[in-house]
Amino acid sequence: xxxxxxxxxxxxxxxxxxxxxxxxxxxxxxxxxxxxxxxxxxxxxxxxxxxxxxxxxxxxxxxxxxxxxxxxxxxxxxxxxxxxxxxxxxxxxxxxxxxxxxxxxxxxxxxxxxxxxxxxxxxxxxxxxxxxxxxxxxxxxxxxxxxxxxxxxxxxxxxxxxxxxxxxxxxxxxxxxxxxxxxxxxxxxxxxxxxxxxxxxxxxxxxxxxxxxxxxxxxxxxxxxxxxxxxxxxxxxxxxxxxxxxxxxxxxxxxxxxxxxxxxxxxxxxxxxxxxxxxxxxxxxxxxxxxxxxx
Amino acid sequence: xxxxxxxxxxxxxxxxxxxxxxxxxxxxxxxxxxxxxxxxxxxxxxxxxxxxxxxxxxxxxxxxxxxxxxxxxxxxxxxxxxxxxxxxxxxxxxxxxxxxxxxxxxxxxxxxxxxxxxxxxxxxxxxxxxxxxxxxxxxxxxxxxxxxxxxxxxxxxxxxxxxxxxxxxxxxxxxxxxxxxxxxxxxxxxxxxxxxxxxxxxxxxxxxxxxxxxxxxxxxxxxxxxxxxxxxxxxxxxxxxxxxxxxxxxxxxxxxxxxxxxxxxxxxxxxxxxxxxxxxxxxxxxxxxxxxxxx
Numbered sequence: 376x377x378x379x380x381x382x383x384x385x386x387x388x389x390x391x392x393x394x395x396x397x398x399x400x401x402x403x404x405x406x407x408x409x410x411x412x413x414x415x416x417x418x419x420x421x422x423x424x425x426x427x428x429x430x431x432x433x434x435x436x437x438x439x440x441x442x443x444x445x446x447x448x449x450x451x452x453x454x455x456x457x458x459x460x461x462x463x464x465x466x467x468x469x470x471x472x473x474x475x476x477x478x479x480x481x482x483x484x485x486x487x488x489x490x491x492x493x494x495x496x497x498x499x500x501x502x503x504x505x506x507x508x509x510x511x512x513x514x515x516x517x518x519x520x521x522x523x524x525x526x527x528x529x530x531x532x533x534x535x536x537x538x539x540x541x542x543x544x545x546x547x548x549x550x551x552x553x554x555x556x557x558x559x560x561x562x563x564x565x566x567x568x569x570x571x572x573x574x575x576x577x578x579x580x581x582x583x584x585x586x587x588x589x590x591x592x593x594x595x596x597x598x599x600x601x602x603x604x605x606x607x608x609x610x611x612x613x614x615x616x617x618x619x620x621x622x623x624x625x626x627x628x629x630x631x632x633x634x635x636x637x638x639x640x641x642x643x644x645x646x647x648x649x650x651x652x653x654x655x656x657x658x659x660x661x662x663x664x665x666x667x668x669x670x
Numbered sequence: 671x672x673x674x675x676x677x678x679x680x681x682x683x684x685x686x687x688x689x690x691x692x693x694x695x696x697x698x699x700x701x702x703x704x705x706x707x708x709x710x711x712x713x714x715x716x717x718x719x720x721x722x723x724x725x726x727x728x729x730x731x732x733x734x735x736x737x738x739x740x741x742x743x744x745x746x747x748x749x750x751x752x753x754x755x756x757x758x759x760x761x762x763x764x765x766x767x768x769x770x771x772x773x774x775x776x777x778x779x780x781x782x783x784x785x786x787x788x789x790x791x792x793x794x795x796x797x798x799x800x801x802x803x804x805x806x807x808x809x810x811x812x813x814x815x816x817x818x819x820x821x822x823x824x825x826x827x828x829x830x831x832x833x834x835x836x837x838x839x840x841x842x843x844x845x846x847x848x849x850x851x852x853x854x855x856x857x858x859x860x861x862x863x864x865x866x867x868x869x870x871x872x873x874x875x876x877x878x879x880x881x882x883x884x885x886x887x888x889x890x891x892x893x894x895x896x897x898x899x900x901x902x903x904x905x906x907x908x909x910x911x912x913x914x915x916x917x918x919x920x921x922x923x924x925x926x927x928x929x930x931x932x933x934x935x936x937x938x939x940x941x942x943x944x945x946x947x948x949x950x951x952x953x954x955x956x957x958x959x960x961x962x963x964x965x
Contacts, residue, residue, distance in 0.1 A: 387709060412707040412714055414682060414794050419707055420778070421839040422717030453840055454847055483715070499709050521827045524818040525862070532816045534844040543838030544716040545748055549829040552749055567820070567862070 424487030537595030547575035608665035719782030832890030903960035
């Protein structure tokens with residue numbers, strides 16, 4: 376996929392109607408170069424919000440339904456009001472339509488708890504030309520980092536928000552900085568009970584022979600939208616798929632591993648800690664054709 | 671302490687000079703009722719920021735130096751630029767001076783990673799009349815909740831940011847909501863290796879006989895500013911103090927326990943899970959006189 380201009384104007388759509396009630400107009404375009412948020416918005420004072428990042432390929436947003444459903448799931452996990460998903464879908468369409476046509480667009484759907492005391496969520500869609508992911512899609516070096524928590528907390532301790540896509544993301548970015556300090560580009564989290572989980576912004580997919588395995592969401596990981604699309608494509612190709620927990624040694628000894636996300640798509644892991652992993656460029660291209668709706 | 675009006679105008683001071691460089695003016699008053707933050711500020715897209723909350727009593731901010739030092743420590747833990755602490759202290763003074771005189775003011779010092787791509791932090795001071803904490807200072811019901819991580823992660827896994835006061839605070843608020851579901855008002859976190867840690871927004875202090883004990887910061891808790899003031903006062907009163915890890919049973923069997931923070935001050939725990947704890951109103955008043963600089 377060709378390099379894209381990064382300086383095209385981003386598009387911002389504010390969605391005051393997201394929580395229902397009487398907001399009028401229910402969404403409107405706004406200037407992303409001007410301040411839009413109060414300092415007392417709970418996203419600014421407490422990281423209280425949820426989000427989704429979508430890949431938009433040749434003007435078509437992938438997996439809109441699953442992303443919106445996951446946003447609603449994350450919102451419920453932090454007791455936000457249920458978002459108006461139809462309204463968000465319309466606002467997303469408006470953002471994509473307002474953006475200059477580009478091969479790859481990244482659209483973020485953001486929803487916060489709103490201004491302190493106001494009891495009405497803040498929401499917006501921000502669409503911009505995607506970064507150039509062509510190098511990443513050839514492969515990345517990844518390190519395994521302890522996530523500190525066991526796979527059981529999603530069941531026992533929901534207040535830890537394992538598997539919720541919240542805007543309290545500082546830990547994920549700290550992990551990515553640690554990866555760079557270790558001469559790597561991304562992270563595979565390992566639970567304190569010794570299972571491979573996910574990346575800070577991605578889902579794990581591992582090939583062993585003809586079988587492709589990802590982490591079950593019960594382990595407290597985010598239910599991946601891109602991995603679901605890719606698994607379906609692999610099944611159509613006659614591959615076997617499964618959702619089960621894997622040990623670090625399983626991934627180190629695998630026939631290939633990927634980190635999947637909506638904008639960057641499937642990125643093969645070229646090196647995991649000190650181990651070189653097999654990379655299959657053709658298979659990666661097949662996954663990414665499916666994940667971008669070009670398959 | 672008397673009930674205070676909550677509708678006095680809050681004061682906002684933006685501090686564009688916080689990261690050094692050429693920002694001019696280095697801080698200025700702004701309208702908190704108007705939007706001040708871009709949607710691409712990394713605090714809004716990733717919860718990337720650090721903060722401090724100070725209590726200001728009769729116009730005097732308590733523990734300004736320790737709070738600023740802790741802000742710098744948190745900033746370093748997430749690789750933010752070192753904040754200009756003298757500038758922040760001046761901006762804090764300006765915020766307090768601009769606010770109507772009230773007995774208790776809460777001042778927040780906020781610093782984010784700034785707008786995506788801009789490489790300059792965003793910072794502000796927000797001062798407002800404190801909530802009415804008089805009921806809380808008579809006592810609160812507290813439940814113990816699993817924090818999921820062991821006391822060792824601060825040493826082994828710094829990317830988990832244990833002990834950093836970041837704006838990625840959604841988990842702490844989720845824990846407080848869980849407390850309300852359990853008919854309690856606050857939380858005492860317990861580590862996965864079974865030690866009492868701290869509250870989501872407070873420090874633990876436990877009395878056993880004449881000895882007052884708080885959690886050591888090496889366990890991955892925030893170094894409390896208020897507890898330091900209170901421990902000093904207790905030592906002046908001839909009490910013994912210590913910093914050591916305690917088991918839940920130690921606190922349940924104690925002669926009293928408190929959660930300490932800068933605005934709410936020392937709050938006695940009246941009930942921990944199902945156990946009633948002894949409450950000493952006079953001793954609590956002594957702590958709060960010290961913690962508010964009125965001792």
